[in-house]
Amino acid sequence: MAELNRRRMLVSGGALGALGALGMASPAHARSLLPWTWAPSGSVAGSGAGDDPRWVWDEEADPLVASLLDRGAVPEVNRLLWNWTRNDQPLPAGLPAELRSFMEKARQLPSWADRDKLDTAAEFNKSRGLYLNLLNGVGGGMLSTAIPKEARAVYYSQGGADMEDRVAKTSIFGFAVGSLNAYRPEGSCVVESVKTRLVHAAVRHLLQQSPHWTGDIPISQEDMLVTWHTLPTFAMRRMLEWEVPITRAESAAYLHVWQVTAHLLGIRDEYIPATWEAANAQSDQVLPRNMGPTREGVELTDILLGQLAEQTSPGGISRPLCNALARYLVGDRVADWDGIPREPVWDRLVTVAWPALVKFREGLVPLPLVPEVAWVLDEAARRYILFYLTKGAETKIEIPVANRPG
Ligand code: HEM
Structure with a gap:
């Protein structure tokens, strides 16, 4: 029970976490002017000068x-x-x-x-x-x-x-x-x-x-x-x-x-x-x-996803599937910034298949609940790592x- 409460707190702590906060209404430029307020008391050092880290490098x-x-x-x-x-x-x-x-x-x-x-x-x-x-x-x-x-x-x-x-x-x-x-x-x-x-x-x-x-x-x-x-x-x-x-x-x-x-x-x-x-x-x-x-960033994303599709191609994974996987992992807002094309068919499939695969691997759901495409993703992830x-x-x-x- 304690575990569940902690989980709920961590997940809700930032909605979609780090990325949920990106939905903020103010433009990036305005946000970049905000002062540094994160307290060094929350750091492993426990204290510090509180200098704005935008102006600190590696002396x-x-x-x-x-x-x-x-x-x-x-x-x-x-x-x-x-x-x-x-x-x-x-x-x-x-x-x-x-x-x-x-x-x-x-x-x-x-x-x-x-x-x-x-x-x-x-x-x-x-x-x-x-x-x-x-x-x-x-x-x-x-x-x-x-x-x-x-x-x-x-x-x-x-x-x-x-x-x-x-x-x-x-x-x-x-x-x-x-x-x-x-x-x-x-x-x-x-x-x-x-x-x-x-x-x-x-x-x-x-x-x-x-x-x-x-x-x-x-x-x-x-x-x-x-x-x-x-x-x-x-x-x-x-x-x-x-x-x-x-x-x-x-x-x-x-x-x-x-x-x-x-x-x-x-x-x-x-x-x-x-x-x-x-x-x-x-x-x-x-x-x-x-x-x-x-x-x-858009050009680098295209190169990276092209490589991902190529490295995993013996498993039959296509570029559209790689696009969908990437979009799923980082969410729509970042995917749009990266210029990752929308894949109407694959986007929907991956959103259902990946969490089902994870739950199956963790013993939380039985095999029949895992869509076939999940195994293509599983294999692609393995090939990617091996490559x-x-x-x-x-x-x-x-x-x-x-x-x-x-
Ligand atoms: C190189 C990791 C932050 C820009 C590298 C390398 C690693 C790495 C492992 C060596 C691989 C290589 O030479 O290609 C990390 C980690 C970071 C971090 C773990 C933070 C936790 C950053 C940031 C920037 C950056 C914030 C830029 C704003 C670069 C660049 C290279 C590099 C330009 C060298 C590429 C080259 O060889 O020309 N980083 N990095 N890194 N990183 Fe980072």
């Missing part, structure tokens, strides 16, 4: 990586870091001294990291892997293209010209977070997070040199929080809507693995939500003012040295 990594780029040291750093893959692995010899000392510090788990919770999270990630990979991969991908600053950053950065490789690289990180040994010595979550922190620092420096980039320094702490909420906060809200049974311990542990990851990505502790309630409140503050349509597991194994996260050519 440790940014100057360091900018200087590496300016003196042409990054290719050698990438070469040295290529085989740095395990959490417990010493850093390779030969790294510039200031980078080594930054990385030694950056790779430490925060003092508040809880091993037991991380283990519970790993089990949860394994048992709910299908939903989480779909929500974080396809769902998160479709949300990121509806975040103008992120869509434009991705489009005009080096990786924007080769989205298959970019998604494969991002999957390396995603699979590291979701793996059973994520934060154990033999895992790789610390490595991929610290590498990603360096990549973001490089992007901050490089994009400002792009003739296509207008506006402030990219990837502020607020931008990081926005993307973070499109991952765990979005996924948790969707799973609750699908009535996936989640215990209190699993819910807390899943939040925890993402809190630790946020810290390792360079998000300040004073901005990392301590509870789901604080996370939902923060998500409702930052997402509405940071989402909307862009030409670049990027394979692709990801062929590549590594590397610090970019340039922007998108042209």
Whole structure:
């Protein structure tokens, strides 16, 4: 009973959660002028200056990586870091001294990291892997293209010209977070997070040199929080809507693995939500003012959905079905911003089939209640995961040295 009440509270806490709040009447521009009111007392730090995260970046990594780029040291750093893959692995010899000392510090788990919770999270990630990979991969991908600053950053950065490789690289990180040994010595979550922190620092420096980039320094702490909420906060809200049974311990542990990851990505502790309630409140503050349509986002969405249809085609899944799945995951408003075409037949089918499939997998409904098309979706989700597991194994996260050519 307590479980049910908590579920109801979490789901109703934001209507359609993070995205329900996007229905706000005021235009994005007006919302962007709203002051930062989220209290640091709701963070894992428990206190903080309350600085507006729109004007905070990464004061440790940014100057360091900018200087590496300016003196042409990054290719050698990438070469040295290529085989740095395990959490417990010493850093390779030969790294510039200031980078080594930054990385030694950056790779430490925060003092508040809880091993037991991380283990519970790993089990949860394994048992709910299908939903989480779909929500974080396809769902998160479709949300990121509806975040103008992120869509434009991705489009005009080096990786924007080769989205298959970019998604494969991002999957390396995603699979590291979701793996059973994520934060154990033999895992790789610390490595991929610290590498990603360096990549973001490089992007901050490089994009400002792009003739296509207008506006402030990219990837502020607020931008990081926005993307973070499109991952765990979005996924948790969707799973609750699908009535996936989640215990209190699993819910807390899943939040925890993402809190630790946020810290390792360079998000300040004073901005990392301590509870789901604080996370939902923060998500409702930052997402509405940071989402909307862009030409670049529409183009990236089209490329991503084209790839999804191609990778899953042996299972017979068509582009219209991919469109419908994507629309279902992120909702109409974001799908329209992304320019995802409406699919009158498939949209209706997916809306019925996916929740039925989830309920069947969770033992909540018998097989006859699952429409046939659900198995096509199930198979497509598996193929999608396998494709990027394979692709990801062929590549590594590397610090970019340039922007998108042209
Ligand atoms: C690169 C994850 C936030 C823009 C990456 C990579 C990962 C990643 C794993 C490395 C893969 C690659 O190099 O392609 C994340 C996570 C975030 C986050 C987990 C938040 C929790 C953001 C935000 C922006 C952004 C807010 C922009 C506003 C980029 C760009 C690249 C990148 C432009 C580099 C692409 C290139 O290589 O050219 N991110 N990211 N990221 N990220 Fe993020």
